[in-house]
Amino acid sequence: MQEYPNYQDIVLVGGGHTHAIVLQMWAMNPLPGARLTLVSPQVQTAYSGMLPGLVAGHYRLDETHIDLVRLCRAAGARFVQACAHHIDPLKRRVSLLGRPDLEYDILSLDVGATPARDLPGSELAIPIKPIGHFHRYWLQLQKRVQKTRAPMKLGVVGGGAGGCELAMAMAHALEEQVYSGRVQIHLIHAGDKVPEGYPLLARRLVARELEKLGVSLHRHWPVAAITEQGVRSASGATLALDQVLLCTNACAPPWLAAAGLALDTQGFVLVDEQLRAQGCDNVFAAGDVASFAAHPLPKAGVYAVRQGPVLFHNLRAALTGSAPKSFRPQKHFLSLLSCGDKRAVAVRNGVAAVGGALWRWKNHIDRGFMRRFSELPIAMDETPAKRPREIVAARGGVSLSAMRCNGCGAKVGAEVLHRALEKLPAQQSAYLLRGAGDDAAVMELPQGKLLVQSSDQLRAPVGDPWLFGRLAALHALSDLFAMHARPVTAQALVTLPLATAEITQRDLQQLLAGAVYELNRHQCALSGGHTAEGAEMQLGLTVNGLADPDQLLEKSGARAGDCLILSKPLGIGTILAAEGMGEAQGRWLQKAVEAMLQSNAAAADLFAQHGARALTDITGFGLLGHLLEMLDGGEQLGAALIAEQLPLIPGAAQCVERGWLSSLQPQNAAAYAYVDNPQEWQKLPQWELLADPQTCGGLLAAVPAEYAENCLQALRQAGCTQAAIIGVVTGAERPLAPVHLLRKADWRELIAREAETVQS
Structure with a gap:
């Protein structure tokens, strides 16, 4: 607790x-x-x-x-x-x-x-703010400059410190083109003082640096409008520019x-x-x-x-x-303006100086500031050193640290549950006769349909309860998609950490809203569930689906010569492990979340349309573990996997190389015993990723070779952009070690080789 x-x-x-x-x-x-x-x-x-x-x-x-x-x-x-x-x-x-x-x-x-958008035509310009977006625009502009060999004119509107720094930085980055005269950089300012708000000596030093870098300075040039041809002043004067960058006051x-x-x-x-x-x-x-x-x-x-x-x-x-x-x-502070070519202007109390040593000083200060956010202890557990007496007192002395009941006494209260449920999106189901609010859910099954049922439970891999709800729902639904069944209802088992009733209600509503968001997308109704207090947030879902007897797909059924197609990249387990240790970069986690949030519903339909003989989802046992289940279908089957074809989430290889592996990895590693030539991959990150557990992982299908390329193209058009043919099903020459690994190979050659083996 x-x-x-x-x-x-x-x-x-x-x-x-x-x-x-x-x-x-x-x-x-x-x-x-x-x-x-x-x-x-x-x-x-x-x-x-x-x-x-x-x-x-x-x-x-x-x-x-x-x-x-x-x-x-x-x-x-x-x-x-x-x-x-x-x-x-x-x-x-x-x-x-x-x-x-x-x-x-x-x-x-x-x-x-x-960015201030009151200037006519400002939508044609690249704004400096928000800074997070500017870098993308700048990279595109650099590529544009490098791609064309024609002369170009770039203009920075705004003569404050930021505009001066930007113009000089651009001039340095495009140094060869600027000095040759092919690219001209113009700094445009409505007033006389550049940079605005700085003393005379500092302005003279900056003007000298601008001139040295080849930047043309336009004072007393108030921009009245931005056009496709450049900028126009209030007096009607024009300055031809190929691209305008806005560094004016923001709103x-x-x-x-x-x-x-x-x-x-x-x-x-x-x-x-x-x-x-x-x-x-x-x-x-x-x-x-x-x-x-x-x-x-x-x-x-x-x-x-x-x-x-x-x-x-x-x-x-x-x-x-x-x-x-x-x-x-x-009232007074040191100002350091970067001058593009590793020089800086320093200003304090009206005194100014310029030089390379000042840039090195600025660089030292800036890097020191950034270290504050990288050299931090990582919060692995919420175990504070003292009780929150102050906050308890502020809330009227109500403490939650007293003994908590178990059994049904550990449920979320009725009023809290009611407030959370009443905010959920509306749900409809043609098959649900009684749902949430009654003692049990009642479904009416259509004649001739099979009921397909599965359960899954997850500890929260992310701190955002709404996102967690979405992931838990998709993870549970994936088992139905792997059977090519259509989801219809779900029931939830929720565990919430101890908190005040108000915070419990907030968390429960966010968590269930996330789950219902995904359930609704797949025409699946939340028909009920149960809540409890616990040590950490967890969500389990039992999902029910319907299927025609002849539409079901199972793990077994693959044949020698089938192509193995994986719909999503690997690496979720190692990235989540790294994030839990505070080591994963945010953009790695973002890519992992994007992969997890991609539903397997469309991929399952496409695999069925292209004649898939076997289908499974890649989850806790990793690719190798689930592949072995697919090969265990009665016949002596094997598989040849191609390392260069295995799709990986950005950052997964780096996490593996640094040893940030999931806690389930050692148990999954038992499947390596079924690889007949481990030496081929053991030094590659793909080796560890064969046993990497996947939350909301992709689907693995055995598709007849004649349909494989069309199936792959359809998957990518449907949004599975990293789907890949990762290998071929073979006749197992070594039943005890049926998986063979190749660094590089053409799957077509593997199929041809398999056909020759069968004929001989």
Whole structure:
């Protein structure tokens, strides 16, 4: 049983600099009883201070981005990958695109700014913000420059520090083309002072660096519109440009306008010195999205970083009733502007200097900042050092640490269950006569149909309960798809960690909503279930399907000469193991989740349409274990597998090479005894991945060779983009070790060789 229950939910919306600092500090000093959740549309967040170096080519992408998934793991926080689009402060809810609302007790916003679109034609330009998207645009622009040999003109609109740094970084990255004159870079500014807000000496030094890098500076050039031909000023003057990049003042996310919060004239959230939204004590805002009415601040990363410790303290203070701290912005601070070619301009108190040593200093500071988010202890278990007395007191002294009942006394309460169920999407079934709410479900089976039934249960592989619900449903339904049966009803067994009734209701509703989302997609109704308290979140589903007797597909039935086709890539087990140890990169986990969320329903239909003789899903026993089940069909069958054909999830090979393997791997490894030539693969990552357990893994089918290529093409057109023919079923020459491994081979040659063997 969880010893330290959750009492209150803190939801952080946005993965900006301030929230990154909060998570880093939380990892070092968590508050027992407070559950932290980060909502972000991206798994990585860019550090703005290193963006010019990334554009210039001095840094790799991972060096300039904070991995939010790993950071949340270190902080013991839940990570929810989603876009927020509305807030209801009265009901304490955040609306997320494509999924249920998320409820909170304390909310914090660090969603940054969005490109200002009030300039006519701005949709034709590449915006610098949000920074996370800019890198993709920049890579596309670089390829465009390199692909064409014609002259090109690139323009940066905005003469602030960011615009200057971007123009110089681009000039350095395209150095050969700029110096040859084929590519021209223009920096366009409405005013006279470039960079805006800097002292005279600093402006002169930056102007000199711009000139040295071949950047043309246009002062007193207010852009009135962006056209397909370039930019046009208010006076009607034009500047021909092939691509415009916007580095002007950004605006607040438009969805905040309807959030019911006090906003400034630009739409940013008005906050007091404690970073609390005006008139809303349980909502905070920081970074670019926050606006201080008493002392307006420029939208600069240095302020966002310095707000981190204050926000960290005040979030805890809001829960424990202790005194908050005030944010006191620095009046003077060191500013370091990157100049493209590993030089920097340093400015402080009106004094400025430039040189390579200053860039090395900036590089040292930036890399030190990024190390704060990579060198963290990983939260493996929620075992805080002390009881959450402060939060218990704040909630009126109600403690959940007392003895908890077992048996039926460990069920979720009726009112909590009712509130969770009433928010679920509507469900319909032509076969369900009695469902949730009655003592038992009653189904009416159509005449001549077979009932196909399967059960599966999972521990939560992710912190997001809605996502977990989706994965658990897909994992359970996959057994029906592997039999080519149509799902009709499901029952759930839910285990929830000990928490307050309010948080239990939130978790149950999110979990079941995720499951129902996938069940509804497959015309399958949730007909009932059971709940219980436990040490960790778990979800089991018993699924019922219908099938005609002649449509069923089974594991056995493969014949020598059939092609083995795998519908999804491998590597889910090793990536989840790495994530559990805090070692997996966020983008690896994102790719694994994308693979898990792909339903096997369409693949099952396509395999049936192309004459599959045997079909199974790849789950806990790994590819090799389930393949051996397929070969154990009465005949002496074997299989030849091709290493280069085996599709892998990005990051899986790296995880295997570093020894991050699933806890089930050693048991699955017993199947290696059935490989007659293990030396062929033992040094390849594919060797370990043969026994890698797959959650929501793909389907493995034995398809007649004459239909294999058409089947593969149909799978890829249906969205199984990494589907592959991974080998061939053979006659087993060695019944005790029927699997033969090849590094490289052509499956057509293997089939021809098998045919010759049969004839001889």
